[in-house]
Amino acid sequence: MSTSIKRPKARLPRGFRDRGADEVAAERHMIDTLSRVYESYGFAPLETPAFEYTDALGKFLPDVDRPNQGVFSLKDDDDRWLSLRYDLTAPLARYVAEHFQDLPKPFRRYQVGRVWRNEKPGPGRFREFTQFDADTVGSSSPAADAELLMMVCDALEALGLRGKYAIKINSRKFLNGILRLAEVDSVKTGAVLRALDKFDRLGETGVRALLGEGRKDESGDFTKGAGLTPPQITQIMRLFMDDADDLTKIEGFSDLRTIREILARGGYESDRIAIDLGIIRGLEYYTGPVFEAQLTFPVKNEDGEEVVFGSVAGGGRYDDLVARFTGQQVPATGISIGVSRLLTALRQRGLTGETKPLIVILSLDDQGKAFQTARELREQGFRAEAYVGTRKFGDQLKYADKRGAALAVIEGADERASGKITIKNLVAGAAISKSIESREEWLHARQAQVTVDRGELVKTVREMLAAHT
Amino acid sequence: MSTSIKRPKARLPRGFRDRGADEVAAERHMIDTLSRVYESYGFAPLETPAFEYTDALGKFLPDVDRPNQGVFSLKDDDDRWLSLRYDLTAPLARYVAEHFQDLPKPFRRYQVGRVWRNEKPGPGRFREFTQFDADTVGSSSPAADAELLMMVCDALEALGLRGKYAIKINSRKFLNGILRLAEVDSVKTGAVLRALDKFDRLGETGVRALLGEGRKDESGDFTKGAGLTPPQITQIMRLFMDDADDLTKIEGFSDLRTIREILARGGYESDRIAIDLGIIRGLEYYTGPVFEAQLTFPVKNEDGEEVVFGSVAGGGRYDDLVARFTGQQVPATGISIGVSRLLTALRQRGLTGETKPLIVILSLDDQGKAFQTARELREQGFRAEAYVGTRKFGDQLKYADKRGAALAVIEGADERASGKITIKNLVAGAAISKSIESREEWLHARQAQVTVDRGELVKTVREMLAAHT
Numbered sequence: 001m002s003t004s005i006k007r008p009k010a011r012l013p014r015g016f017r018d019r020g021a022d023e024v025a026a027e028r029h030m031i032d033t034l035s036r037v038y039e040s041y042g043f044a045p046l047e048t049p050a051f052e053y054t055d056a057l058g059k060f061l062p063d064v065d066r067p068n069q070g071v072f073s074l075k076d077d078d079d080r081w082l083s084l085r086y087d088l089t090a091p092l093a094r095y096v097a098e099h100f101q102d103l104p105k106p107f108r109r110y111q112v113g114r115v116w117r118n119e120k121p122g123p124g125r126f127r128e129f130t131q132f133d134a135d136t137v138g139s140s141s142p143a144a145d146a147e148l149l150m151m152v153c154d155a156l157e158a159l160g161l162r163g164k165y166a167i168k169i170n171s172r173k174f175l176n177g178i179l180r181l182a183e184v185d186s187v188k189t190g191a192v193l194r195a196l197d198k199f200d201r202l203g204e205t206g207v208r209a210l211l212g213e214g215r216k217d218e219s220g221d222f223t224k225g226a227g228l229t230p231p232q233i234t235q236i237m238r239l240f241m242d243d244a245d246d247l248t249k250i251e252g253f254s255d256l257r258t259i260r261e262i263l264a265r266g267g268y269e270s271d272r273i274a275i276d277l278g279i280i281r282g283l284e285y286y287t288g289p290v291f292e293a294q295l296t297f298p299v300k301n302e303d304g305e306e307v308v309f310g311s312v313a314g315g316g317r318y319d320d321l322v323a324r325f326t327g328q329q330v331p332a333t334g335i336s337i338g339v340s341r342l343l344t345a346l347r348q349r350g351l352t353g354e355t356k357p358l359i360v361i362l363s364l365d366d367q368g369k370a371f372q373t374a375r376e377l378r379e380q381g382f383r384a385e386a387y388v389g390t391r392k393f394g395d396q397l398k399y400a401d402k403r404g405a406a407l408a409v410i411e412g413a414d415e416r417a418s419g420k421i422t423i424k425n426l427v428a429g430a431a432i433s434k435s436i437e438s439r440e441e442w443l444h445a446r447q448a449q450v451t452v453d454r455g456e457l458v459k460t461v462r463e464m465l466a467a468h469t
Numbered sequence: 470m471s472t473s474i475k476r477p478k479a480r481l482p483r484g485f486r487d488r489g490a491d492e493v494a495a496e497r498h499m500i501d502t503l504s505r506v507y508e509s510y511g512f513a514p515l516e517t518p519a520f521e522y523t524d525a526l527g528k529f530l531p532d533v534d535r536p537n538q539g540v541f542s543l544k545d546d547d548d549r550w551l552s553l554r555y556d557l558t559a560p561l562a563r564y565v566a567e568h569f570q571d572l573p574k575p576f577r578r579y580q581v582g583r584v585w586r587n588e589k590p591g592p593g594r595f596r597e598f599t600q601f602d603a604d605t606v607g608s609s610s611p612a613a614d615a616e617l618l619m620m621v622c623d624a625l626e627a628l629g630l631r632g633k634y635a636i637k638i639n640s641r642k643f644l645n646g647i648l649r650l651a652e653v654d655s656v657k658t659g660a661v662l663r664a665l666d667k668f669d670r671l672g673e674t675g676v677r678a679l680l681g682e683g684r685k686d687e688s689g690d691f692t693k694g695a696g697l698t699p700p701q702i703t704q705i706m707r708l709f710m711d712d713a714d715d716l717t718k719i720e721g722f723s724d725l726r727t728i729r730e731i732l733a734r735g736g737y738e739s740d741r742i743a744i745d746l747g748i749i750r751g752l753e754y755y756t757g758p759v760f761e762a763q764l765t766f767p768v769k770n771e772d773g774e775e776v777v778f779g780s781v782a783g784g785g786r787y788d789d790l791v792a793r794f795t796g797q798q799v800p801a802t803g804i805s806i807g808v809s810r811l812l813t814a815l816r817q818r819g820l821t822g823e824t825k826p827l828i829v830i831l832s833l834d835d836q837g838k839a840f841q842t843a844r845e846l847r848e849q850g851f852r853a854e855a856y857v858g859t860r861k862f863g864d865q866l867k868y869a870d871k872r873g874a875a876l877a878v879i880e881g882a883d884e885r886a887s888g889k890i891t892i893k894n895l896v897a898g899a900a901i902s903k904s905i906e907s908r909e910e911w912l913h914a915r916q917a918q919v920t921v922d923r924g925e926l927v928k929t930v931r932e933m934l935a936a937h938t
Contacts, residue, residue, distance in 0.1 A: 008524040010566035010794040013551050016520055018564055021513035021578075028504075028514075035497075040847045042827055042854025042872070044490035045497075049597045050519070050553075050583060051485055055477040074543040077587065082482050084519075095487055097479035104871035106858045109490075114519060114583075118546065128518050136857060143836040144857040150840065265837035266844060325479040358511055367612040368734040371619065375735060378509045385511025388605060388613040389575045402573040403511070 015121025016128055022352075027130070027343050029353030030159060031112055034132055034337065037155040038110045041147070043134055046109040048091040050116075054081035056094045058324055072118045084116040088133040089321065089334060096137050096332075097325035106139035112339070123302060126340070133315075135334030137322070142255040145289050145317060146262040148335045152293055152313055153268055155337075160351040164297050165312075168276035169259065171289040173252020182232045191226035192236065193275055201270070204241065208233055255289055288317030291335060299345045312342040356383040357406035357465055362396045363387045364412040373411060373421075373457070380458050382465075384409075400426060407464055409457070421457050424449045427468050484590025485597055491821075496599070496812050498822030499628060500581055503601055503806065506624040507579045510616070512603055515578040517560040519585075523550035525563045527793055541587045553585040557602040558790065558803060565606050565801075566794035575608035581808070592771060595809070602784075604803030606791070611724040614758050614786060615731035617804045621762055621782055622737055624806075629820040633766050634781075637745035638728065640758040642721020651701045660695035661705065662744055670739065673710065677702055724758055759785030760804060768814045781811040825852040826875035826934055831865045832856045833881040842880060842890075842926070849927050851934075853878075869895060876933055878926070890926050893918045896937050 012018065019027075035045070054073050072084040085091050088111045096107060112132045121127055134151065136144040149167055156165050184192055195210035202210070209215035211233045214225035228236070256275060263273050279292050293313035298306040315335030322330040346352055359377055363370035363386050370386035377384035387396050400408045410422040425448050452460050481487065488496075504514070523542050541553040554560050557580045565576060581601045590596055603620065605613040618636055625634050653661055664679035671679070678684035680702045683694035697705070725744060732742050748761050762782035767775040784804030791799040815821055828846055832839035832855050839855035846853035856865050869877045879891040894917050921929050 007794055007796065008522070008527065010525060010563045011522070012518065012563075012567075013520055013522055013545065013549070014547070016518035018518070019516040021515065024514040024516050039825075040852050041843075042829070042852055044872075045493035046490065047488040047493050049481065049485035049487070050585070051482055051597070053477070053480070053482055056479060058477070072543060072545075074541060076482065076541075077589065078483070080482070094479045094481075098481075104868050105860075106868075108854070108857075116519070120546065128520070139858040141836070141857055141859045143832070143840070143855070146836075147840065147855070147857050150844075262837045262840060266840050325476055327476065356508075360511070363612070367610070367615075368731045371612075371616065371731060371735050374510075375619075383509050383511055385577070386612070386616070388577075388610055388616050389608040390610050391574075399573050399575075403513075 013127075015119075015126050017126060022355075023343070023347075025355055026347050026352035027339065030339070030343055030346060031132065033158050033353075034155045035110070035112070037158050038134055038151060041151050041154075043108045043110045043151070046092075046095065046111050047113065048085070048088070048095055048111070050084050050114070051082045052085060052091055052094060054083040056325075057083045057085065057090050058093075070117050070119050072116050085113075086117050087115050088113060088131050088336070089135065089318070092133075092135055092137070092334075093321035093324065093332075096330065097322050100322075100326065100330075103138075105137075106144060107137045108135070109137075110134040130339035132337040132339050133334055135332060137332040138330055139333075140319075140331035142258040142289070143262060145255070145291070145333050146259045146266075148315065148333060149259070149263060149273060149291060150266055150268060152335055152337070153272060156293065159342075159346060160349070161295070161346075164349075165272070165293055165295050167273040167291060167293050168279045169256060169273065169289055169291045170276055170279040171252040171256050172286065173288055174256050174275075177253045182228070182236050184226075184228065184232065188226045188228065191224075192228065195226055196236070196275070204237060208237060211236060252288060259289060285318060286316035287319045288333070290314075290316030293335075293337075295345055297345075297349075299348055309341075309345060311338070312345065313337040357468065358403060359384040359407045359409060359461065360396075360400040360403060360405040361386040361409045361411070362393065362400065364393065364410070366411075366413075366416075369411060369416070373409060377409075377458070377461065382461065397424075406468060407461060409461075411454075415451070415454075419454050420451050421454045422449060422451045423457070423460055423464060425464055425467075482596075484588075484595050486595060491824075492812070492816075494824055495816050495821035496808065499808070499812055499815060500601065502627050502822075503624045504579070504581070506627050507603055507620060510620050510623075512577050512579045512620070515561075515564065515580050516582065517554070517557070517564055517580070519553050519583070520551045521554060521560055521563060523552040525794075526552045526554065526559050527562075539586050539588050541585050554582075555586050556584050557582060557600050557805070558604065558787070561602075561604055561606070561803075562790035562793065562801075565799065566791050569791075569795065569799075572607075574606075575613060576606045577604070579603040599808035601806040601808050602803055604801060606801040607799055608802075609788075609800035611727040611758070612731060614724070614760070614802050615728045615735075617784065617802060618728070618732060618742060618760060619735055619737060621804055621806070622741060625762065628811075628815060629818070630764070630815075633818075634741070634762055634764050636742040636760060636762050637748045638725060638742065638758055638760045639745055639748040640721040640725050640785075641755065642757055643725050643744075646722045651697070651705050653695075653697065653701065657695045657697065660693075661697065664695055665705070665744065673706060677706060680705060721757060728758060754787060755785035756788045757786030758802070759783075762804075762806075764814055766814075766818075768817055778810075778814060780807075781814065782806040826937065827872060828853040828876045828878060828930065829865075829869040829872060829874040830855040830878045830880070831862065831869065833862065833879070835880075835882075835885075838880060838885070842878060846878075846927070846930065851930065866893075875937060876930060878930075880923075884920070884923075888923050889920050890923045891918060891920045892926075892929055892933060894933055894936075 057071070071086050073081055076082050092109070092111070096103065110133060112130065114128055115131055116128050119127060134148055136148065153167065192211060195207050198210065199207050206215055210223060210225050211228045212225045213227065214223055216222045260273070279290055291314065292311040294311050295309050299309040301307045313335055317333040319329055319331050321332060322328070359382055361370045361374045361384060367386065374384040374386040387399060389399065397408060405426050408424040408426055410424065415421055450460060526540070540555050542550055545551050561578070565572065579602060581599065583597055584600050585597050588596060603617055605617065622636065661680060664676050667679065668676050675684055679692060679694050680697045681694045682696065683692055685691045729742070748759055760783065761780040763780050764778050768778040770776045782804055786802040788798055788800045790801060791797065828851055830839045830843045830853060836855065843853040843855040856868060858868065866877060874895050877893040877895055879893065884890055919929060
């Protein structure tokens with residue numbers, strides 16, 4: 001009689017993924033670096049739970065206008081609807097509304113955590129991912145926006161991306177203000193903004209030319225201008241350069257100018273931070289300046305093709321989120337880093353921090369001894385493990401290879417009897433480090449396997465690891 | 470006409486909680502420390518998603534035998550049941566079954582992450598919490614168990630808990646083997662095990678006495694024995710001390726002995742690791758050795774009462790989890806640290822790592838300047854922020870106090886004009902560090918507020934921070 005047993009299939013739901021050691025280590029390096037920079041700015045970490053009451057979470061998916069769609073929701077034992085957070089901003093709004101009286105104002109926090117979206121998965125499109133957010137709640141000052149941008153610049157540079165990114169800023173108010181005050185035809189707005197954005201480099205004369213008919217640069221190349229009338233040009237330049245009362249009329253404009261001024265004084269030049277009308281970022285959601293950080297080098301997609309990578313961070317000013325709960329408008333601004341996206345780029349550039357090489361002690365007939373040897377190496381700062389399986393020597397070597405170990409240490413009965421130890425080099429064709437100078441050391445290090453006095457273990461391990469590139 | 474607007478209430482679902490800066494920082498210190506130790510042992514990090522298919526997750530809540538109850542589940546867009554993981558072991562089993570061919574054997578991974586349980590919340594009982602697990606899959610060797618215990622000892626000691634914890638081990642097989650072979654009445658088993666556990670300290674003679682009528686120690690105190698008959702004692706001692714063939718009959722016994730031997734050779738003495746029959750830990754779930762780490766100092770509960778704290782880590786050998794998927798039994802052993810629980814204890818002992826004091830630059834009339842000063846201090850390794858709100862000086866000072874800042878730096882128009890800067894000491898009655906030796910320095914450091922040359926900023930800040938305890 002045969003019995004049929006129904007077994008579950010071992011697989012993940014679509015849109016979810018496991019992450020192995022390399023990716024986890026790289027992400028940790030990245031998150032540690034970001035956290036360190038944000039902490040140095042005095043931003044305090046906050047953690048909110050995965051669940052919120054569905055009504056508290058609201059319908060504020062920034063890039064989507066489908067209310068509640070795209071959210072994982074369920075009823076708890078009390079028959080109340082709970083939802084998994086889809087971003088870190090909606091929980092922040094709930095937190096601030098709940099604790100408003102007790103919080104320092106402005107309240108500046110950063111949060112890193114998983115978020116979930118119940119959407120159709122696709123290539124590179126997952127239903128669980130990680131965000132890294134910083135927000136300042138309770139300040140209407142553009143200094144709060146500028147601070148976030150400086151901090152993101154410092155963070156990207158701490159990750160090794162100096163000269164490899166650009167911050168683009170825009171503003172809905174700015175857009176409106178420009179259009180209204182200079183009476184510019186909407187098709188010309190892009191050219192006007194591009195012209196103004198060159199003020200640092202070209203000065204007033206150059207910008208005036210670009211706002212009008214156009215400008216010939218030193219090499220003789222002609223850039224077509226925005227084609228504004230002379231009164232339009234005069235009006236815009238006055239707004240841009242003067243502390244005129246008019247500035248109060250176009251709040252968004254003056255905010256962007258203040259942000260740029262603060263950044264320029266902090267040494268964040270316009271090659272890193274520029275006004276860009278093309279930055280839209282859910283303008284229904286944001287109420288003032290919006291920003292995006294883009295990488296300026298090509299990144300490969302899953303098929304190995306170089307692609308335009310888009311933004312790795314984005315955010316802006318949103319003044320209405322807390323009001324949902326309290327009725328009271330609280331000014332807020334924030335920036336969110338897409339952790340997976342930035343991580344992909346960092347991994348392709350090898351900017352993932354250092355991983356210590358692994359040493360595997362092959363355990364032959366004395367497991368306790370192997371543990372002692374592993375411990376001795378760990379105490380010297382190495383990463384060392386003793387094989388804990390029950391297979392034979394050959395399988396143990398295969399294990400060490402599969403683990404990507406740099407060295408295998410072998411201390412069998414023969415070795416122990418003669419006070420020796422054997423160290424096997426598992427990195428095939430290891431390049432020889434220039435730090436090894438004498439011929440003897442060189443020969444020593446490049447050998448696939450050496451047997452040395454037991455007392456020479458640490459010294460030999462150090463030499464052999466140094467010989468790996 | 471008045472309009473009634475229905476606003477959501479800003480509050481968390483029951484059983485969930487927010488975590489502020491101090492707790493997050495302390496947890497990060499703890500997790501970094503644990504990870505560093507585990508990495509040094511060659512354990513590789515793995516991350517699985519929050520969701521699994523409900524059927525893949527199974528019913529293996531270790532301490533509960535209610536199938537699927539206690540789990541958060543929902544249907545996705547494909548009309549399939551998904552569940553949030555309730556621990557990190559069930560996802561590991563799924564992962565191993567899914568990738569068995571490609572994994573090194575044994576497969577050793579650690580994972581830290583949130584888990585969720587849909588249970589009635591109560592005091593100190595949450596529906597979301599964090600686990601930190603290490604497991605070795607694919608080795609039946611007790612060396613794999615021993616390794617986990619050494620690693621947990623090292624991890625607890627790296628956290629500052631040397632001498633403040635005990636690891637207790639037990640085994641279902643051991644229990645069965647003891648009872649069966651020595652034909653011991655079940656009421657005597659505890660005394661027998663306690664006697665055997667003193668072998669390291671008392672030697673054969675002492676243990677024989679404790680197995681029999683009892684033993685008088687050097688101070689004259691008498692310990693009542695287990696009251697076994699001489700043949701029973703002889704049989705047990707032979708099993709305990711010899712490499713007799715009989716040992717194969719009681720596998721659990723020999724496994725525990727091997728584990729203890731390995732640990733003793735590694736320098737983990739019996740004051741840290743002891744066999745304890747009282748350790749039960751869901752014996753329906755575990756199939757061999759089980760272990761628990763307990764703290765040996767009192768911890769206070771939420772009401773400030775000292776309580777027996779119970780275990781901060783636990784685990785054991787479970788050989789059936791992967792077989793659920795594949796039909797093939799795969800030996801496995803693991804240990805899980807209860808992160809919140811251990812963190813509570815660490816915070817009560819102040820073992821939470823260092824937090825840099827905060828310096829707030831009060832922004833008076835020149836925000837750009839304040840940012841520059843903050844940056845200058847950050848570049849010297851300090852944690853410094855410039856106030857980014859829009860309130861007046863008095864409110865800014867209150868802000869700095871509320872943030873728990875150590876110092877406030879003030880650089881107003883007067884100061885700038887005279888090339889000076891003012892630094893205010895916000896820690897009331899700061900104790901004076903012994904590192905300050907001259908009377909001048911002492912006077913300087915203890916003042917509530919000093920105005921110095923702008924060029925003396927960094928030096929003065931360093932002195933004033935050193936003067937805080």
